[in-house]
Amino acid sequence: MVLKQGSSDFRCLNFKKVFFVVSLLFGISFVTRMLAVGEFWRCNGHLLPTQTTQQYIGKLLQALHNVSQLNNIHGTEQRELLGKSELILKRILDLEDKKSKENGKTVKGSCTPHRHIFFLKTHKTGSSTIMNILFRFGDLRNLSFAHPTNGNSQFNYPSYFSSRFVDGFVPGNCSMFHIMCQHMRFQFTEVDNVMPRDTFYFTILRNPISQMESSFSYYKSIGVFSKAKSLEDFLHNASKYYESKGLSRNYAKNLMMFDMGLNPDGISSNKNFQLNWRTVETIFDLVLITDYFDESLVLLKDALCWTLEDVLSFPLNTRSNSTKKNLSKETQDMIKSWNELDWQLYVYFNHSFWNRVDMYGREKMQREVEELRKLRAQISMTCLEGEVDPEKMQDKSLKPYQSGIARILGYNLKPALEQSNKLMCQRMVTPELQYTKLLVQKQSKSKYYCIEKKESIT
Numbered sequence: 034m035v036l037k038q039g040s041s042d043f044r045c046l047n048f049k050k051v052f053f054v055v056s057l058l059f060g061i062s063f064v065t066r067m068l069a070v071g072e073f074w075r076c077n078g079h080l081l082p083t084q085t086t087q088q089y090i091g092k093l094l095q096a097l098h099n100v101s102q103l104n105n106i107h108g109t110e111q112r113e114l115l116g117k118s119e120l121i122l123k124r125i126l127d128l129e130d131k132k133s134k135e136n137g138k139t140v141k142g143s144c145t146p147h148r149h150i151f152f153l154k155t156h157k158t159g160s161s162t163i164m165n166i167l168f169r170f171g172d173l174r175n176l177s178f179a180h181p182t183n184g185n186s187q188f189n190y191p192s193y194f195s196s197r198f199v200d201g202f203v204p205g206n207c208s209m210f211h212i213m214c215q216h217m218r219f220q221f222t223e224v225d226n227v228m229p230r231d232t233f234y235f236t237i238l239r240n241p242i243s244q245m246e247s248s249f250s251y252y253k254s255i256g257v258f259s260k261a262k263s264l265e266d267f268l269h270n271a272s273k274y275y276e277s278k279g280l281s282r283n284y285a286k287n288l289m290m291f292d293m294g295l296n297p298d299g300i301s302s303n304k305n306f307q308l309n310w311r312t313v314e315t316i317f318d319l320v321l322i323t324d325y326f327d328e329s330l331v332l333l334k335d336a337l338c339w340t341l342e343d344v345l346s347f348p349l350n351t352r353s354n355s356t357k358k359n360l361s362k363e364t365q366d367m368i369k370s371w372n373e374l375d376w377q378l379y380v381y382f383n384h385s386f387w388n389r390v391d392m393y394g395r396e397k398m399q400r401e402v403e404e405l406r407k408l409r410a411q412i413s414m415t416c417l418e419g420e421v422d423p424e425k426m427q428d429k430s431l432k433p434y435q436s437g438i439a440r441i442l443g444y445n446l447k448p449a450l451e452q453s454n455k456l457m458c459q460r461m462v463t464p465e466l467q468y469t470k471l472l473v474q475k476q477s478k479s480k481y482y483c484i485e486k487k488e489s490i491t
């Protein structure tokens with residue numbers, strides 16, 4: 034994106050948002066001082082000549098750097114603040130740029146399907162089901178995926194994501210990828226290096242109570258949970274089992290905050306909650322809610338300009354009831370307060386999710402959810418014999434990965450599927466690891482893609 038000379042409206046609009054972000058990050062008194070010493074640029078429409086987004090951000094960061102020096106903020110603290118500022122500034126400018134193009138929608142209200150997509154695959158949130166939808170969408174259209182190096186299924190998780198972890202990534206103005214959706218600890222600036230500029234960012238959040246119950250069962254054998262006798266034992270003795278730098282600690286406290294790249298051990302204060310909300314909503318175009326999965330799929334297909342068929346899916350990575358646990362009210366409350374940051378994030382985005390449904394129209398939503406369920410029932414009749422325990426699966430190549438004390442269910446397909454349906458049915462129930470392998474193999478044989486990063490190309 035190149036900012037146009039004399040586009041003072043654009044800069045004034047961004048100025049207000051940048052001012053807001055900076056005041057959240059640095060505190061309002063800091064910003065007032067900053068303005069008072071005249072170090073920050075003003076919204077007068079003359080200071081900024083034609084420049085690229087990067088140059089524009091560079092100037093803002095330089096100004097913030099000077100002012101933080103004046104305010105005696107140095108070293109790690111300064112680097113952290115400037116890092117956060119850069120991330121958020123970039124996103125604001127990208128959003129403005131996107132909005133100015135009406136987000137792919139033409140004036141007549143029709144739209145072109147998004148094909149540049151980033152999905153932050155949070156843990157134990159139904160994210161494997163979403164990933165399967167993205168895999169099939171891309172697979173069918175021969176789109177390219179950003180996969181982890183060395184055939185891994187995660188981007189060096191739990192380390193922060195780096196573009197170095199992407200197979201075949203070459204730094205520059207070229208992005209080779211349409212879709213990125215494997216587990217990572219999010220870092221916007223690095224994802225932004227890899228994906229095209231007009232990428233649609235979305236993620237999914239789940240009620241932290243059911244998420245932690247799921248996480249405990251799935252990760253029971255490793256690190257942080259391994260010595261706890263039960264989830265209740267873990268919660269009662271969290272200070273004994275949990276260390277903020279301990280092995281696999283990420284699965285045990287504020288897992289969604291961790292995956293988002295935010296601080297899961299941060300203090301519980303209104304200011305911190307707000308900062309987290311703002312950061313997430315600035316970066317992500319859409320936040321889905323697991324607990325309203327079908328409503329989420331409808332909002333997703335609308336935001337991506339896809340069809341209901343495109344988001345049709347069967348739940349994947351589900352546990353057998355025998356490994357699910359009903360939690361007492363006391364345990365639920367303990368989980369809530371132990372995961373206070375995740376809880377606040379969830380409550381906020383649950384609220385904004387329903388605001389978005391209101392904007393979409395409650396009746397229209399209800400109609401489309403019903404239609405989606407009808408379609409799912411039909412396709413289930415065509416494809417599935419049933420969802421079964423892993424040892425009862427007929428085709429072992431479709432068996433999902435098993436972990437901890439969780440028993441992850443799989444699907445048996447109907448025995449004599451028509452050839453025309455077979456591949457689609459198989460792909461709908463192919464677990465994450467197997468599907469990743471197939472896509473990596475397919476991509477290794479395909480041509481080199483180059484999607485110009487700076488311009489919007491579909």
Ligand SMILES: Nc1ncnc2c1ncn2[C@@H]1O[C@H](COP(=O)(O)OS(=O)(=O)O)[C@@H](OP(=O)(O)O)[C@H]1O
Pocket residue numbers: 155156157158159160161162243247248323324326347348349350351352
């Ligand atoms: N469609 C739909 N609706 C509601 N819930 C769903 C759906 N699909 C998957 N799930 C539930 O999500 C849990 C698995 O999450 P993930 O796939 O993100 O797990 S993982 O981190 O990739 O291992 C797992 O939760 P638990 O069963 O509680 O463990 C799944 O049952």
